[in-house]
Amino acid sequence: xxxxxxxxxxxxxxxxxxxxxxxxLANMAVLLSARGVPATPAKLxxxxxxxxxxxxxxxxxxxxxxxxxxxxxxxxxxFSYALKDCTLTVEESFERHRDVLRRHPGRFEVFGGVxxxxxxxxxxxxxxxxxxxxxxxxxxxxxxxxxxxxxxLFPYYELCAQHRVPVLLxxxxxxxxxxxxxxxxxxxxxxARLFPTVNxxxxxxxxxxxxxxxMMCRFRPNVYLDISAFQTALAWDPPDAAVRGIVSQGIxxxxxxxxxxxxxxxxxxxTDFVEAVFRAGGPLAGIGETxxxxxxxxxxxxxxGSGLPAAWxxxxxxxxxxx
Amino acid sequence: MPPTIDDRIIALVAGAAPAGARxxxxxxxxxxxxxxxxxxxxxxxxxxxxxxxxxxxxxLGADVDVGRLRTVGDVIDAGAALIGRAGAKQxxxxxxxS
Numbered sequence: 001x002x003x004x005x006x007x008x009x010x011x012x013x014x015x016x017x018x019x020x021x022x023x024x025l026a027n028m029a030v031l032l033s034a035r036g037v038p039a040t041p042a043k044l045x046x047x048x049x050x051x052x053x054x055x056x057x058x059x060x061x062x063x064x065x066x067x068x069x070x071x072x073x074x075x076x077x078x079f080s081y082a083l084k085d086c087t088l089t090v091e092e093s094f095e096r097h098r099d100v101l102r103r104h105p106g107r108f109e110v111f112g113g114v115x116x117x118x119x120x121x122x123x124x125x126x127x128x129x130x131x132x133x134x135x136x137x138x139x140x141x142x143x144x145x146x147x148x149x150x151x152x153l154f155p156y157y158e159l160c161a162q163h164r165v166p167v168l169l170x171x172x173x174x175x176x177x178x179x180x181x182x183x184x185x186x187x188x189x190x191x192a193r194l195f196p197t198v199n200x201x202x203x204x205x206x207x208x209x210x211x212x213x214x215m216m217c218r219f220r221p222n223v224y225l226d227i228s229a230f231q232t233a234l235a236w237d238p239p240d241a242a243v244r245g246i247v248s249q250g251i252x253x254x255x256x257x258x259x260x261x262x263x264x265x266x267x268x269x270x271t272d273f274v275e276a277v278f279r280a281g282g283p284l285a286g287i288g289e290t291x292x293x294x295x296x297x298x299x300x301x302x303x304x305g306s307g308l309p310a311a312w313x314x315x316x317x318x319x320x321x322x323x
Numbered sequence: 324m325p326p327t328i329d330d331r332i333i334a335l336v337a338g339a340a341p342a343g344a345r346x347x348x349x350x351x352x353x354x355x356x357x358x359x360x361x362x363x364x365x366x367x368x369x370x371x372x373x374x375x376x377x378x379x380x381x382x383l384g385a386d387v388d389v390g391r392l393r394t395v396g397d398v399i400d401a402g403a404a405l406i407g408r409a410g411a412k413q414x415x416x417x418x419x420x421s
Contacts, residue, residue: 028363028366031363032363032366032367032370038371039366043370046380046381047381047387050386231362264362265390266362266389266390268389268390
């Protein structure tokens with residue numbers, strides 16, 4: 001079975017700042033300490049830091065091969081406006097992602113992210129990422145302090161429409177270092193309506209605001225979700241519940257498999273996460289082979305292609321009126 | 324007869340399992356399927372192991388891969404290896420200072 005992982009990051013502090021991770025580990029330390037476990041943020045950091053030494057994605061490629069994942073989408077989120085301990089500029093981050101594409105041909109696609117408050121320079125850089133670096137999408141991170149329907153993002157969405165690339169945006173809670181205020185999936189509704197030829201992927205939609213994400217997928221033709229971070233549900237739910245629930249709502253043509261590598265490296269390997277979802281008798285057991293293939297790779301491949309049925313192209317262009 | 328290292332590790336695992344989990348534990352007992360231990364519980368187990376055996380995994384430079392722990396046997400083997408490594412390091416330190 002072909003599998004595409006629609007949600008990964010480069011496992012390096014060069015791309016995910018320390019403040020982001022430390023805040024998340026502090027949250028975990030609270031959980032463990034409340035149960036009398038002698039866990040401190042420093043100890044958790046010492047366990048997690050070795051998992052963030054894969055700047056060239058060599059470890060990720062090895063784990064993909066072991067797990068049967070043929071391709072993965074690397075998301076270059078831009079934290080540089082919101083967090084002050086980023087070690088690279090956005091341009092440097094993009095160049096390093098381009099280097100990974102060259103190092104592992106055919107294994108990755110990259111969605112570049114730019115905080116819209118970086119203005120014209122940021123927009124120009126994003127366009128370069130599509131025309132020169134070979135990136136295939138736009139990564140939006142609302143917890144940095146902006147709505148996914150902020151007007152400042154519209155020029156980016158215009159480029160996405162022009163180049164026929166999708167947008168992947170985070171929904172729901174994230175590291176405590178950032179805000180959760182602008183992470184409700186309904187906040188993308190205006191953008192999705194005004195840019196009907198741009199496909200929007202709601203990241204973590206199986207576990208964060210699942211009802212709202214499913215609703216958006218069901219009623220907006222250009223809205224999708226990925227199931228990454230389903231691993232968080234393993235802590236308080238039977239492991240099948242989150243994924244089984246989301247694939248039981250008639251929207252399997254909108255669901256993408258994802259693992260959010262390297263976020264859950266302390267909890268398991270890519271083979272574990274693939275097995276958790278695709279094993280016989282697992283959460284996809286109740287759906288047919290066609291839908292199973294859509295979730296595993298079909299939906300991602302369609303979005304990474306033109307994103308539209310070929311017969312629609314001319315009609316949609318004629319209807320493009322968002323000003 | 325004092326408990327063996329294996330006995331002490333098994334006791335840690337049993338203590339980490341939810342109240343309704345099975346209590347007959349062998350090396351083949353599956354941590355998740357038989358004892359209901361999720362990844363957070365396994366992480367907690369690592370810290371309790373440090374506390375039980377007086378080992379600082381960070382000082383030891385040990386990279387604990389919780390994801391590799393599938394059975395009680397895996398935990399026993401990993402624990403025994405870490406204890407051995409801690410003991411060897413302590414012996415080396417004593418040879419340097421004596």
